Amino acid sequence: MKEHDHMTKAFPPIMTQGIDEPCRFEGEVYDLEVAEGSVPTEIDGLLVQAVPDQAFPPEVNTLHPMTVAAGGDGTVRAFRFKNGHVDYRTRYVRTERFLLERQARRSLFGNYRDPFSDDPSVAGKSRTTANTALFFHAGKLFAAKEDGLPHEIDPQTLETRGAWTADGAVTSPTFTAHPKIDPHTGQLIGFGYAAKGETTRDIAYYVVGKDGKLEHEAWFEAPMAAMIHDCAATPNYTILPLMPVTSDLGRLKDGGPHFIYDPDMPQIFGVLPRMGGVGDVRWFRAPPGFTGHTVNAFEEDGLIVFDVLEADGNGFAPVITDRNGNVPPPGSVSTSLVRWRIDYHALSEELSDRTVLARVDGEGPHIDPRREMRPQRHVFVPTLDRTKLTTDKNGRPMPVLFNQLSHFDLEAGTQESWYPGPAATFQDPVFVLRSPDADEGDGFLIAVLNHPLERRSELVILESLRLTAGPVARLNLPMRMRLGIHASWIDGAFVPDWS
Numbered sequence: 001m002k003e004h005d006h007m008t009k010a011f012p013p014i015m016t017q018g019i020d021e022p023c024r025f026e027g028e029v030y031d032l033e034v035a036e037g038s039v040p041t042e043i044d045g046l047l048v049q050a051v052p053d054q055a056f057p058p059e060v061n062t063l064h065p066m067t068v069a070a071g072g073d074g075t076v077r078a079f080r081f082k083n084g085h086v087d088y089r090t091r092y093v094r095t096e097r098f099l100l101e102r103q104a105r106r107s108l109f110g111n112y113r114d115p116f117s118d119d120p121s122v123a124g125k126s127r128t129t130a131n132t133a134l135f136f137h138a139g140k141l142f143a144a145k146e147d148g149l150p151h152e153i154d155p156q157t158l159e160t161r162g163a164w165t166a167d168g169a170v171t172s173p174t175f176t177a178h179p180k181i182d183p184h185t186g187q188l189i190g191f192g193y194a195a196k197g198e199t200t201r202d203i204a205y206y207v208v209g210k211d212g213k214l215e216h217e218a219w220f221e222a223p224m225a226a227m228i229h230d231c232a233a234t235p236n237y238t239i240l241p242l243m244p245v246t247s248d249l250g251r252l253k254d255g256g257p258h259f260i261y262d263p264d265m266p267q268i269f270g271v272l273p274r275m276g277g278v279g280d281v282r283w284f285r286a287p288p289g290f291t292g293h294t295v296n297a298f299e300e301d302g303l304i305v306f307d308v309l310e311a312d313g314n315g316f317a318p319v320i321t322d323r324n325g326n327v328p329p330p331g332s333v334s335t336s337l338v339r340w341r342i343d344y345h346a347l348s349e350e351l352s353d354r355t356v357l358a359r360v361d362g363e364g365p366h367i368d369p370r371r372e373m374r375p376q377r378h379v380f381v382p383t384l385d386r387t388k389l390t391t392d393k394n395g396r397p398m399p400v401l402f403n404q405l406s407h408f409d410l411e412a413g414t415q416e417s418w419y420p421g422p423a424a425t426f427q428d429p430v431f432v433l434r435s436p437d438a439d440e441g442d443g444f445l446i447a448v449l450n451h452p453l454e455r456r457s458e459l460v461i462l463e464s465l466r467l468t469a470g471p472v473a474r475l476n477l478p479m480r481m482r483l484g485i486h487a488s489w490i491d492g493a494f495v496p497d498w499s
């Protein structure tokens with residue numbers, strides 16, 4: 001279609017209901033209003049969150065729900081905390097895809113991870129939107145999505161510096177949005193799956209040194225073409241959990257969804273030594289379960305201890321269905337914090353040492369970063385308390401995803417939560433340490449809190465070990481914050497001031 005034939009029309013209703021409507025906005029608000037309390041002056045750093053925010057209305061014939069939820073162009077939402085003040089900025093990641101669509105003033109890329117639904121003019125171009133998570137390594141900030149390469153972002157202007165390949169050393173076209181950083185060696189442990197093209201079983205595994213140079217690479221094949229969204233690492237081992245969400249090239253070519261949920265698939269954890277090669281990878285198996293985000297991993301008594309959130313059903317419902325198109329009833333899937341003990345040297349690859357540490361009913365775990373790869377006591381997660389779900393005045397369920405922020409103390413076996421009211425829903429929080437020598441978990445949780453019925457958002461700050469006391473500060477955001485994905489915190493020592 002020629003540009004003069006085309007105009008940008010309104011987004012379809014499925015994309016504009018409630019707070020998920022695209023914002024399509026770039027800009028800054030300098031010095032946010034503190035509506036309640038005060039911002040603790042010891043908080044110095046940058047909160048960044050990856051937000052899918054479709055730049056142009058989709059033009060595919062059949063819009064897939066995963067495209068709506070997770071397909072949009074990546075924006076970086078950033079809050080700079082300094083001296084009791086908070087400044088806000090948001091900017092699109094300049095991916096190849098974003099720039100091509102901007103030039104055409106229309107959508108050229110189609111459904112979530114479906115190159116067959118694209119405009120022929122973009123065949124072979126990078127499809128990634130860098131919309132899932134941000135991470136900071138070797139002095140650089142990256143925005144990433146697992147279907148492409150991370151993009152380097154300027155932590156002050158949020159300008160995009162380009163796709164990252166560790167100086168050409170990373171040749172996989174894909175890279176995880178959830179690499180792990182060893183707090184002691186400074187190494188980054190990452191991988192790309194579908195590394196020889198969408199739906200392939202190939203995995204490219206990488207270790208990047210604290211100077212940003214590639215130290216190790218291994219290519220191997222997973223036993224199935226499945227999503228590997230997250231990973232975990234101990235000082236000596238890396239764990240790559242396959243999710244029960246599988247892909248198939250034939251289905252994709254036939255216009256089907258990239259992923260379907262397979263309830264019969266066993267849990268499969270690939271485990272290899274950090275610097276291991278193709279011959280060192282073991283594929284441990286356990287009965288079916290929906291492997292979610294990893295919490296942490298460490299070593300104890302010669303065993304790998306792997307803590308992970310596990311759902312008892314389709315954790316991606318309703319945006320990913322089973323092979324018959326079915327999803328479980330809303331609210332019927334719960335999640336738990338599960339601890340696996342894995343003996344890398346065991347003869348058998350069947351796993352049985354599984355302990356449920358807590359019933360969570362939430363997703364997106366955070367821990368004190370100093371406890372990465374060592375035993376952790378405190379875990380912070382946005383959760384859903386179903387007993388607190390209510391309906392609006394028309395009897396419709398409130399559009400609430402997570403109605404609490406929760407702290408799980410694994411040593412005391414307790415849970416403490418803050419519930420902000422019936423029509424409020426949390427985005428992913430960050431954990432901020434109070435001071436470098438504070439006790440484990442002692443600091444703050446900071447999160448965007450959405451009020452969908454009012455189409456309004458605020459920023460809330462809580463003391464991490466005193467959640468029931470409520471926020472120490474609430475800041476007004478003069479625009480609605482579309483539902484984002486992962487948020488991360490970068491200490492102020494590593495990023496410039498904005499003033």
Ligand code: V55
Nearest residue numbers: 052070131132146229485
């Ligand atoms: C997730 C999100 C994604 C994705 C795969 O939250 C998994 C899970 C925002 O994109 O591509």
Ligand code: FE
Nearest residue numbers: 178229293486
């Ligand atoms: Fe994630």
